[in-house]
Amino acid sequence: MIGADLRFGSIADLSERLRRRDLSPVELVEATLERAAMLNPRLNCFITLLGQDALEAARRAERGLARSESRGPLHGIPFSVKDLYATRDVRTTAGSKVLRDWVPDFDATTVAQLKKAGAVLIGKCNTSEFAAGPTNHNVHYGPARNPWDESCIPGGSSGGSGAAVAAGLGVFSLGSDTGGSVRIPAAACGVVGFKPTYGRVSKFGVSVLSWSLDTCGPLTRTVKDAAIVLEAIAGHDPLDPTTGRGPTERYAANLDQHVGGLRIGVPRDGFWERLDPEVETIVRAAIDQLAHLGAGVEEVSIPWVRHAFAPANLISWVESVAYHAQWQEHWASDYGEELQQRVLIGRAISGPDYLLAQQARRAIVERTAALYERFDLLATPTCPVPAPPVEADSVQVGSDREPVRSAMGRLCRLGSLTGFPAVSVPCGFTEAGLPVGLHLMAGPWRESTALTAAHAYEQATEWHLRQPSL
Amino acid sequence: MVLCRQWEEDAMRPNERELAAQHLSQIADEIGLELGPERLERVLGLLESTVDGVRATTELGLDGREPALVPDLGPQQDR
Numbered sequence: 055m056i057g058a059d060l061r062f063g064s065i066a067d068l069s070e071r072l073r074r075r076d077l078s079p080v081e082l083v084e085a086t087l088e089r090a091a092m093l094n095p096r097l098n099c100f101i102t103l104l105g106q107d108a109l110e111a112a113r114r115a116e117r118g119l120a121r122s123e124s125r126g127p128l129h130g131i132p133f134s135v136k137d138l139y140a141t142r143d144v145r146t147t148a149g150s151k152v153l154r155d156w157v158p159d160f161d162a163t164t165v166a167q168l169k170k171a172g173a174v175l176i177g178k179c180n181t182s183e184f185a186a187g188p189t190n191h192n193v194h195y196g197p198a199r200n201p202w203d204e205s206c207i208p209g210g211s212s213g214g215s216g217a218a219v220a221a222g223l224g225v226f227s228l229g230s231d232t233g234g235s236v237r238i239p240a241a242a243c244g245v246v247g248f249k250p251t252y253g254r255v256s257k258f259g260v261s262v263l264s265w266s267l268d269t270c271g272p273l274t275r276t277v278k279d280a281a282i283v284l285e286a287i288a289g290h291d292p293l294d295p296t297t298g299r300g301p302t303e304r305y306a307a308n309l310d311q312h313v314g315g316l317r318i319g320v321p322r323d324g325f326w327e328r329l330d331p332e333v334e335t336i337v338r339a340a341i342d343q344l345a346h347l348g349a350g351v352e353e354v355s356i357p358w359v360r361h362a363f364a365p366a367n368l369i370s371w372v373e374s375v376a377y378h379a380q381w382q383e384h385w386a387s388d389y390g391e392e393l394q395q396r397v398l399i400g401r402a403i404s405g406p407d408y409l410l411a412q413q414a415r416r417a418i419v420e421r422t423a424a425l426y427e428r429f430d431l432l433a434t435p436t437c438p439v440p441a442p443p444v445e446a447d448s449v450q451v452g453s454d455r456e457p458v459r460s461a462m463g464r465l466c467r468l469g470s471l472t473g474f475p476a477v478s479v480p481c482g483f484t485e486a487g488l489p490v491g492l493h494l495m496a497g498p499w500r501e502s503t504a505l506t507a508a509h510a511y512e513q514a515t516e517w518h519l520r521q522p523s524l
Numbered sequence: 525m526v527l528c529r530q531w532e533e534d535a536m537r538p539n540e541r542e543l544a545a546q547h548l549s550q551i552a553d554e555i556g557l558e559l560g561p562e563r564l565e566r567v568l569g570l571l572e573s574t575v576d577g578v579r580a581t582t583e584l585g586l587d588g589r590e591p592a593l594v595p596d597l598g599p600q601q602d603r
Contacts, residue, residue, distance in 0.1 A: 410586070417589060418581075
């Protein structure tokens with residue numbers, strides 16, 4: 055049986071043990087697959103688990119280490135990807151019936167980058183159908199479940215990834231974030247979720263939810279691990295014209311900078327009015343901790359934040375229609391109702407309304423970017439509530455009830471619409487034992503700022519060391 | 525090129541709502557989605573509140589702005 059130090063080890067720790075050869079990639083991958091096979095029937099976090107292919111990749115990694123040919127910190131590390139990522143010779147469903155039998159003959163750029171870095175793919179994670187929805191309900195493959203309380207959702211749409219990482223089934227996972235889909239499951243599952251700037255990481259080979267909003271990012275157990283993975287996947291990709299040509303950074307090496315002097319804005323508007331009281335207490339305490347570490351914390355008014363939600367939704371719906379047009383005509387009945395409804399609404403929206411939403415996006419990007427001349431980061435809760443029960447349609451938020459679908463994602467929309475980077479880092483647990491996430495949003499291309507502050511917070515606390523009893 | 529539409533009013537107008545309901549029913553038929561009256565009303569409500577929300581963004585002063593078809597993230601990005 056795999057020990058807790060391996061199940062919940064970080065990339066940094068496991069990589070050192072692999073390099074010293076007191077642990078082999080085959081041992082690590084075998085033990086991870088065994089545990090995944092045991093727990094997946096309960097958590098349903100994988101749509102496809104790899105067996106022999108993963109072990110063969112682990113053997114190759116082991117042979118490389120035996121020849122002292124380490125490819126870096128990811129060499130021999132088991133990982134998973136949301137089943138939106140194309141994987142060569144491995145079924146890629148996007149959580150859909152439409153693509154249930156699709157076996158790509160290529161890897162998504164990010165998957166290829168991780169394999170090149172020596173990481174070992176062990177599985178394809180459950181997701182909302184085509185990533186549409188913040189709950190990870192899936193009519194075709196069933197819901198993924200939260201390792202902290204299996205009666206609750208893991209958040210979505212990268213819920214399988216969040217659940218897998220929280221449960222120690224692989225060291226990290228790649229998710230995708232259009233309206234919060236990396237950050238929401240990270241908060242709900244008590245792991246780190248990082249959404250890079252739009253264009254920082256290639257989306258080539260990743261099924262589209264919304265071209266102009268989609269980003270790809272890691273879910274990990276520590277901030278340093280998120281930085282290590284980001285370093286491996288960031289940069290221009292000729293196959294994805296939306297990726298930037300600007301320089302990337304050594305994100306992991308830069309983490310240990312002092313946060314003293316960082317200016318953190320705490321938005322007054324839009325983030326604290328409709329909030330679970332326990333979540334508010336926990337997140338405010340986390341912001342106090344950042345102040346204690348030397349950051350300057352100041353309240354700030356962002357009146358335009360209330361305008362972010364509608365354009366983000368409208369843009370995402372319309373762009374989904376364009377993507378799904380290729381299948382709708384012949385396979386409409388293969389879609390789940392949730393996605394059908396999304397396509398239905400998207401088709402009913404007029405061109406001028408779509409362009410108006412894009413004009414609003416420009417105005418909101420400009421105003422928010424200007425804010426980052428005064429502040430390095432904005433700090434808010436990631437989600438207004440802890441993970442709701444799987445069967446809940448609505449959730450109590452303070453004194454009101456709110457649909458789960460709107461509640462889970464609304465605090466992430468500003469980061470989604472602007473395309474700016476953001477991280478969710480575990481910052482506490484409710485009395486019921488459910489995790490809560492602190493959301494730190496940085497200015498465009500300032501991934502390092504978000505990671506550095508999140509790392510400093512994490513190192514000053516012990517929330518990331520808690521493990522679910524499974 | 526000025527792409528900003530000057531709305532006479534922010535909210536979806538009554539005749540526009542009626543047309544949207546007809547349009548939704550027609551599309552639902554095309555894609556084989558069962559839309560009973562209750563669900564139609566729910567979907568219409570979601571459409572209406574979102575469109576209204578988008579039209580309310582004119583408060584931000586959008587006259588003459590080019591739409592950001594991908595986020596314009598400044599000079600560090602040379603696309």
